[in-house]
Amino acid sequence: MDGRFIIVEELGKVNLLTPDGKLLKKLPIPGQAFSVTQINQNTIAVTYPYEKAIKIFNMENETVTKVITLDKHCWGLSSSDDSLVVVYCVDQSGKQIWQYKQDLSGPEGLCTDTYGNIIVADRDLIE
Template identity: 55%
Template sequence: MASIKSKQREQYNINNMTMNIETKIEIDIKKDISDMICLMDGRVIVVEMRGKVNLFASDGKLQKQLPVPGEPFSVTQINQNTIAITYSGERAIKIFNMENETVTKVITLDKECYGLSFSNNSLAVGVRTDEIRIIDLEGNTLKSMQLPLQIASCLANLVYCNDRVTYSDYYGKAVYCVDESGKQIWQYKQGLSQPEGLCTDPYGNIIVTDYNSHRIIVISKDGQDSKLLISEEDELEYPRCICFKHNESSGFICDENGTYLAKFNLSS
């Protein structure tokens, strides 16, 4: 009975889900954006691809650039004061203390690393184009998922949640979900033009930015259903990254060129 109720709840949230853009805040980064997260305290980090790590207040005002050396790519939050950032050129993940503004640890890998996500006290990191690696905070490899060769793009966008990893392949125009052994749970290819940023809602459904079509789509956590949340008519140009506020149904969307932060509310 519990599984039926949870299934009904999931379908209800997909079918009745709506996204509203509350405000669209102009920001002045104007550089290629590779990642963005909402911190637990409501602030937002926007990462310039191999550039600066920008910290914004919850109202979208730029506070500072974090003093993290190197050329960053992806970011995730570990706890209230700690984030982790990938540096593909250095083949490294740097653990950064937000309070002291210092790098406390550098995890060195044997290959280039891109997308990054934290869950269950472990990091999931996209390695080149064909591997997702689960590592602990000391850098020890816990699991390695070898992916099919159809993945043409680097593993730049992934979410690690509930013992599964969901990632987008913008060249292949698809979103995939795999378990921790690398076995494919589902794939979604219906009408995607260039899926990039993604995040999970409180029910485990996947919210995806479809860059070229200027759309935001939700995919049910079983990969069977989807719904258009934001269309091209909503004038959200080239959405690149999306993230939820901690334990909330609202969050932010950022475009690829760092010209706006759009605050959204999700209701179901």
């Protein structure tokens, strides 16, 4: 929102970069992070597929404020209107709003477009 970038090294560290791409700091979030989305100016959500969890992280005070546990691996997520989208959508309290009803063999990435459509990338995943 302010031009900074948040980059996740695959199954690794979460890095905060300046608008021109220089490392500002490594965010102290433990675990094997995979993907990230920004919820608001100071809050991000990070997926941890092998923990089957999403961690909500406050960048201002550098703490994990909430852990959402899942029953499946979560590889990708997006945020829209104070809600997280992870093949199913939950609000900030964790209450499920809707769920994708089609069969997916390996949903791994998703995003929203400017019209509010949700695009899900699927791939064959062996568990």
